[in-house]
Amino acid sequence: MAKSLPVSPLAPPRFPDLPQIAGVRFASVEAGVRYKGRRDVMLAALQPGTAIAGTFTRSATRSAPVLDCQAKLGRANGDGAAILVNAGNANAFTGTRGVEAVEDVTASVARELGIAQDRVFTSSTGVIGELLNAERITCRLAELHGGLTADGIADAARAIMTTDTFPKGATAEVTLPGGTVKIAGIAKGSGMIAPDMATMLVYIFTDAEVPQPLLQQMLSDLTDRTFNCITVDSDTSTSDTLILAATGASGVAVGESEGPFCDALHGVMLDLAQQVVRDGEGATKFVEIQVSGAASPSDAKTHAMAIANSPLVKTAIAGQDPNWGRVVMAIGKSGAAADRDLLSIWFGDTLIAEKGWVSPEYQEADAAAHMKEQNILIRVDLGLGDGSATVWTCDLTHGYIDINADYRS
Amino acid sequence: MAKSLPVSPLAPPRFPDLPQIAGVRFASVEAGVRYKGRRDVMLAALQPGTAIAGTFTRSATRSAPVLDCQAKLGRANGDGAAILVNAGNANAFTGTRGVEAVEDVTASVARELGIAQDRVFTSSTGVIGELLNAERITCRLAELHGGLTADGIADAARAIMTTDTFPKGATAEVTLPGGTVKIAGIAKGSGMIAPDMATMLVYIFTDAEVPQPLLQQMLSDLTDRTFNCITVDSDTSTSDTLILAATGASGVAVGESEGPFCDALHGVMLDLAQQVVRDGEGATKFVEIQVSGAASPSDAKTHAMAIANSPLVKTAIAGQDPNWGRVVMAIGKSGAAADRDLLSIWFGDTLIAEKGWVSPEYQEADAAAHMKEQNILIRVDLGLGDGSATVWTCDLTHGYIDINADYRS
Structure with a gap:
């Protein structure tokens, strides 16, 4: 069982006021899948015509619910749809009985809500390698159905937490030629103390009307610039899932040229992605890494991720040490x-290194002052081309070891 | 300056008795490059005809001495040769003045010993981004020259340490049709507490007579199975250097078919590589990871390294937690x-998982008992093909954070 962790020092001051999104209702219950005394199952019911897009972990050992979701994406929107999520058990590496559990849950949800089974999407997060007791969920479906309410999203955000130290939400409103649409999203990750990897689950809802192929394209493009640009510890979950549902209930259509909607969605996704980093295991610093001047955008991202994932860079940040030599090392090993x-290398606004050696004006006191802040900026210019990338991470502290080594499941 | 660390609990009981290698003599001095009160510069002088082979870091930001060594490899053996190493300053990311320092040192050594400058190989290990004061070394060359002795290798092993917690040596003797030859090697790494990456330096000497191209081929092949199969924290140095010198002084020639020599050299290299892991920063467990049944040998190594570098696997080992779910995760994310x-997954002799789920006979107590040992074995079979690989690593503990974050240079 989880022991309770102090809230991350990087947490936002409070959970945001998320608006109701027309066409979607939420319910959550204490089902006792693993945790006691807290909500651990959430249901979102979506009106007929809702378009659903998703992106998922690329792990070769991905979980049964992930495989099931991937198989169902892109089907016709005519029917209603549902998303059911449980915390406490990841239903990953559970063989054919794991597949049967997904089948049980999705069939039961379809029956309860009177929708097609291939419009029911599930996620499971928590311990891996243990069987998911589907009955703990299916026996609560009538209660969940009866409890569906348009303002249940904040409780849903809490129900999907495993050992996150705070619930994560973000919202945006955007005015298009046809009217105003709203976006609201929730996420969980990366503060696990159960004996597993940091899984990430994200659900975003909008009342905009978006054709499914366009919705999927937007989501995939924006994922590359948001959730695929964060890292806590370089370890990739078997269960990462991001689902975006557009109910169309506003009657406002989003066409291919709707840049403002895309920008607003980007803002919500980036906010949620950064909240996941802010809840990184043991994190005390939020770190942005900007790389420019690379030979290509993919080289820029390779360098940025090499810096963000380097244990030596991350421990130096934890120690408030402006150790630019380790940034040089990470760039050198990245392969790009x-x-x-x-x-050239900057910490905050301070130019530290240029032309292959320390800058003549560099005063370590300037960089050291920046390293004492909670938000750290590391900027690198390769001087080779136009490729650029920005990624976000946190530091590596004793807290990470405490959570992942000292605590035995 | 370094604070002194307790000797690694994984250290061998004592430094081995290394034999004299005919054709090579050693000297070392306290030059005060950075450290006080200890030897920090070593010189090895090699007789004319010595063949020299080397492998080096592939970092794109490699140090000035590494670039200089790489340029000199493969030249004619006629002249004598020398290897000079300093600890305390890596002469990395030091621009043209770093190149000048290498030029100063190699020219001075050549003059002192009366050999060609392109037969002088240097390495520097320690702080990066600070200028190497070459004069602290060059002013001691007469003393080093005068102090050369055939039995100086143990002092040399100590002179190249930075914050290693023990000196590292290994030896072998092998009888060939033409007579008996000896091999002796020394290494440093990976217990840095200076503000840098864990650099690795290795020097191996033999009195066998081996043509330089064959020596280089043997060294490159064996490096892929030894030093390229270890990892402490996934971070790659700017300075890694491995030099193998064959003096030929035994008069015993090693031809292409000399398997026994190759096996003996492999044994010395593997021993030194594993000693580097045993001195991994903060290490309390020595971990062997065996992967079989992969689609190819390179896939096997990719999986093995993904497991060995996973912070979640390494912290679980530190916590003595038989957390096989994290091994599944690492395999899933590796890309192979x-x-x-x-x-299938085993911890020690215990079969934990097979056919996509936990084995029916698995008792966690069996795996938990293995995790309490100091030497941990993780074995994975992919069930796909004949590819196999073995790599070695250590656990990730509070000690790693202490060394790299809490200690400020």
């Missing part, structure tokens, strides 16, 4: 193109 | 081919 003698 | 339902 770099020329030592064209590199 | 895997089929969840064909995977």
